[in-house]
Amino acid sequence: MSGFDRFRTPLKNARGLGSAKDGVHHFVVQRATAIALFFLGLYFVGLAISLIGADYAAACAAVAHPFNAVLLIAFLVTSFWHAQLGLQVIIEDYVHAPILAVTSQLAVRFVCVLATLAGVLAVLRIALGA
Amino acid sequence: MVTSILHRATGVVLSVGSLLIVAALVALAAGPEAWACVTGLAGSWFGQLVLFGWVWTFAFHLLNGVRHLLQDAGWGYAIAQFIRNSWISVIGSFVLTALAWGLVVIRGGAL
Numbered sequence: 001m002s003g004f005d006r007f008r009t010p011l012k013n014a015r016g017l018g019s020a021k022d023g024v025h026h027f028v029v030q031r032a033t034a035i036a037l038f039f040l041g042l043y044f045v046g047l048a049i050s051l052i053g054a055d056y057a058a059a060c061a062a063v064a065h066p067f068n069a070v071l072l073i074a075f076l077v078t079s080f081w082h083a084q085l086g087l088q089v090i091i092e093d094y095v096h097a098p099i100l101a102v103t104s105q106l107a108v109r110f111v112c113v114l115a116t117l118a119g120v121l122a123v124l125r126i127a128l129g130a
Numbered sequence: 131m132v133t134s135i136l137h138r139a140t141g142v143v144l145s146v147g148s149l150l151i152v153a154a155l156v157a158l159a160a161g162p163e164a165w166a167c168v169t170g171l172a173g174s175w176f177g178q179l180v181l182f183g184w185v186w187t188f189a190f191h192l193l194n195g196v197r198h199l200l201q202d203a204g205w206g207y208a209i210a211q212f213i214r215n216s217w218i219s220v221i222g223s224f225v226l227t228a229l230a231w232g233l234v235v236i237r238g239g240a241l
Contacts, residue, residue, distance in 0.1 A: 031202060034195050041192060044151075045185070045230060052239035056162040063158060076152070083145040090138055111149075119152040122159035 026085060033082035040075040047072075060126050069127040076119040080112040087112075133194055133216040140191040147184045178241050185230050190223035 047068060051059055062068055087108045095101045157164035171177045197215050200206055206215050234240050 031199060034199060038192060038196065041188060045188065049230070049233050049237060049239070052234060052237040056158075056165050059158060059165065063155070072155075076148075076155075079144075079148045079151075083141070083148060086138075086141045087145060090142065115149055115152045119155050122152070122155040125159040126155075 026088075030082065030085045033078050033085070036074070036078045037082055040071065040078055043071055044075050063123060064127045064129065066127070069123055072123050073120050076116055076123070080116040084108055084112040133197075133219055137191065137194045137198070140187045140194075143187045144184075144191055147187070150180075150184075173241070175241060182227075182231060186223060186227040189226035189230070190219060193222045193226065194219040 047062070051062055054062065063072065088105060091101060091104050091108065095104055154168050157168045172181060194216075197206070197219050200215075206212060231240065
């Protein structure tokens with residue numbers, strides 16, 4: 001509010017900022033990733049339970065199997081995508097100091113992207129036997 | 131009301147849990163020594179506590195997420211349905227956790 005002239009009409013404040021035209025994009029992607037994660041999450045829990053008692057070679061072989069490698073990468077990407085969208089809304093709702101809000105939004109994005117890349121690289125290294 | 135804030139709280143916890151999943155995968159890629167560290171931690175009482183907590187957190191977020199998706203589709207908005215479905219999320223999450231942890235115990239993964 002403080003950034004706007006309080007003697008202006010609301011229309012004057014909004015004019016020139018333009019329409020975002022992607023207002024529902026966040027909503028749609030949050031739900032699309034949710035539906036994907038319903039299946040991928042259950043799959044991951046199943047994989048983790050199936051690996052109980054497996055030695056190092058067996059665990060590597062399981063992750064290296066193309067079926068598991070692809071689904072694990074899908075699980076990682078979708079998880080952090082969904083997490084970023086969810087954490088974004090939580091920060092928007094509870095963090096109101098502008099600098100802290102922007103900093104935390106950026107930090108969440110950076111951590112989510114880096115964690116995704118690290119996880120995908122790890123799966124690829126195991127799958128490709130580097 | 132409670133399930134709504136719990137959905138957020140479990141979402142935050144699962145975000146942190148995802149970082150642990152990445153750490154485990156990186157350790158698996160790094161070699162047998164790092165992986166032994168992961169399995170050692172997972173087998174400790176603290177690791178078991180974290181894993182059990184993660185399973186319930188995931189189960190609740192999963193079931194309550196389905197509830198939210200159904201509500202987004204316009205279903206279950208009457209107050210009676212709303213309360214009933216919230217209870218399904220809560221009780222169902224305990225049932226799912228018991229099922230999953232039962233499998234863990236059967237496979238000899240619990241302490």
